[in-house]
Amino acid sequence: MTQIEKTPLRDDVISLEDGLLGIVCTACRRHSFPQRLLCLHCGSDQVENVSLPEQGRVCSWTVVRQAPEHLKTPYTLVTVDFEDGNRVLGAAEGNVRIGSPVTVELYPKTVDESGNSQWWYRFREVEEFNE
Amino acid sequence: MSETFIAGAGMVRFGKYPADITLENLAVRAAREAIADSSAAPADIEAVYMGHVFGGPVAGQRVAVQLGLGGLPVSNHENYCASGATAIREAWIAIKAGLYDIVLVIGAEKMTDRVAGGVMPDPADLDAINGLVMAANHGMSARRYMHDHGATREQIAAVAVKNHAHSVHNPYAQYQRPISLNEVLDARIIAEPLGLLDCSPISDGAAAVILCSKAGLAKLKIGSAPRIAGCALVSGKVVSSTSGLNDEDVSRRAAEQAWNISGYGPKDIDLVEMHDCFTIAEIVRLEGLGLIPVGEGGVWTENGNTSLGGKLPVNTSGGLLSRGHPVGATGVAQICELTWQLTDRAGARQVEEARLGLAYCKGGTVSGTDGGSVTVLMVER
Known part of the structure; x- marks a missing residue:
């Protein structure tokens, strides 16, 4: 039996070691998410790969109760603001509110054709940030 | 640059239509209303612009031929829920540029037989x-x-x-x-x-307008019309x-x-x-x-x-x-x-x-x- 492997669902978005992935532009100094060839703000190709902070704050949230069939309802979605300037959408666990601190959490989302688990990100509400 | 006027407008009632009322059928009915409202003859129309999202390849051409407008320049415009407005803008640009005097713009969608539970971004997003x-x-x-x-x-x-x-x-x-x-x-x-x-709601429907230059209005013998x-x-x-x-x-x-x-x-x-x-x-x-x-x-x-x-x-x-x-x-x-x-x-x-x-x-x-x-x-x- 072959070993079941853990892989990122998309390796431009997360790494299993570093969490959410992004870029910082050496021309305009701005950050964007996820990893891309060019800076989303200025189009420069002078970009460096970085990872996003592990924690952010909820800008807003909703619980989705109706969605196309392939999505299992209900689920919570949040918009999260990070100190590096990124604003990222994702699913959330826990009792989120506007202003709630959340951490980035990786979890097995789907299984590919070879039986490998494909990992993705979501946010988890925490009481306060870890220093 | 020519000014652009709306010489005719027409639509079908929006709603949920049965499967045999197709996208083409809805679009043809709306276009006929707009053409009649402008009193244009099919031969007066010089180009067709069609806005749609889920209509499939060359939907505008499928509609144009049913209107007896085969052979004309026909283009399809997709900007999701702004597709119809984008088609109007493209027609407005062409008239301003002096390319045409009378054009037909159609926005049409048949959704109830192909979308359920809500619309989503593209799967690649x-x-x-x-x-x-x-x-x-x-x-x-x-x-x-x-x-x-x-x-x-x-x-x-x-x-x-x-x-x-x-x-x-x-x-x-x-x-x-x-x-x-x-x-x-x-x-x-x-x-x-x-x-x-x-x-x-998720709806079916179509709407159409005839856009004209000043010369187009004169050709259709229309004294005044709303201006874009x-x-x-x-x-x-x-x-x-x-x-x-x-x-x-x-x-x-x-x-x-x-x-x-x-x-x-x-x-x-x-x-x-x-x-x-x-x-x-x-x-x-x-x-x-x-x-x-x-x-x-x-x-x-x-x-x-x-x-x-x-x-x-x-x-x-x-x-x-x-x-x-x-x-x-x-x-x-x-x-x-x-x-x-x-x-x-x-x-x-x-x-x-x-x-x-x-x-x-x-x-x-x-x-x-x-x-x-x-x-x-x-x-x-």
């Missing part, structure tokens, strides 16, 4: 993986708007009550009965805090964590472009056809355009300022919430409504002495940005 149904975006917008401005759930729901009250008088609207505030508040939740009646004062188109930009969730910078930029093209400003607008795909969207977009003060949209709606007879009537047609929202047809249906208003043919929903109307569409989302496409079209008497 990051937001689709996260399950971002459009309603979720607007649920988050509503939650933040209430938090920032102290707006009430009732004020947001009042948008649906108002727009349904308007379309009681619109024979082309999908829904033609009034609804109560409690019906909106008690409807089942789709994406908190928004319920079913905060959301525009400008068509703006912008796309979304990357947002940062320091901006407000409801900043609506994309709407502000579209408005700025529209004012620059037309020479008009927010105070000149007499009525608005607003892309109210969700109740909260009408409020934040009106604010983004600078038509009403930021944070006051809820109060404005509650007080009747945006109702027929109010300071700034918005969505006399019923809007997307009540006229219905066949996505590619909506932008053209908005221009049909402005045409009827500006030629005093809007019946019981007529805005007295309306001279200048604005129509706004927003199409699609792109992960990390403040939108896909936004159009602002202005039509004057």
Whole structure:
């Protein structure tokens, strides 16, 4: 039996070691998410790969109760603001509110054709940030 | 550069049509109405522009041939819910450039046999993986708007009550009965805090207009017709964590472009056809355009300022919430409504002495940005 492997669902978005992935532009100094060839703000190709902070704050949230069939309802979605300037959408666990601190959490989302688990990100509400 | 006029407008009633009423059938019926309204003969038409999203390859050509217009230049335009408005803008550009004098623009969509549970971003977009149904975006917008401005759930729901009250008088609207505030508040939740009646329906429908240059009007022996004062188109930009969730910078930029093209400003607008795909969207977009003060949209709606007879009537047609929202047809249906208003043919929903109307569409989302496409079209008497 072959070993079941853990892989990122998309390796431009997360790494299993570093969490959410992004870029910082050496021309305009701005950050964007996820990893891309060019800076989303200025189009420069002078970009460096970085990872996003592990924690952010909820800008807003909703619980989705109706969605196309392939999505299992209900689920919570949040918009999260990070100190590096990124604003990222994702699913959330826990009792989120506007202003709630959340951490980035990786979890097995789907299984590919070879039986490998494909990992993705979501946010988890925490009481306060870890220093 | 030639000015552009609306020589004819026509549409089919929006709603849920059976399977044998096809996209082509809906589009042909709307186009026939617009052509008849302009008194053009098929041979007068020089080009066809078609806005649609789910119609498949060369839908415009499939329709044109059924209209006896095979052989003409036909182009298809996709900008999600702004597709119809984008098709009008392309036709406006061609007439301004002097290429044509008389063209047909159609917006058409058959959705009820191919979309269920809500529309989504393209599967390749990051937001689709996260399950971002459009309603979720607007649920988050509503939650933040209430938090920032102290707006009430009732004020947001009042948008649906108002727009349904308007379309009681619109024979082309999908829904033609009034609804109560409690019906909106008690409807089942789709994406908190928004319920079913905060959301525009999944609809079938088509709308069409005949656009003309001055020479085209003369050829059709039309003395006067509403003039397109400008068509703006912008796309979304990357947002940062320091901006407000409801900043609506994309709407502000579209408005700025529209004012620059037309020479008009927010105070000149007499009525608005607003892309109210969700109740909260009408409020934040009106604010983004600078038509009403930021944070006051809820109060404005509650007080009747945006109702027929109010300071700034918005969505006399019923809007997307009540006229219905066949996505590619909506932008053209908005221009049909402005045409009827500006030629005093809007019946019981007529805005007295309306001279200048604005129509706004927003199409699609792109992960990390403040939108896909936004159009602002202005039509004057």
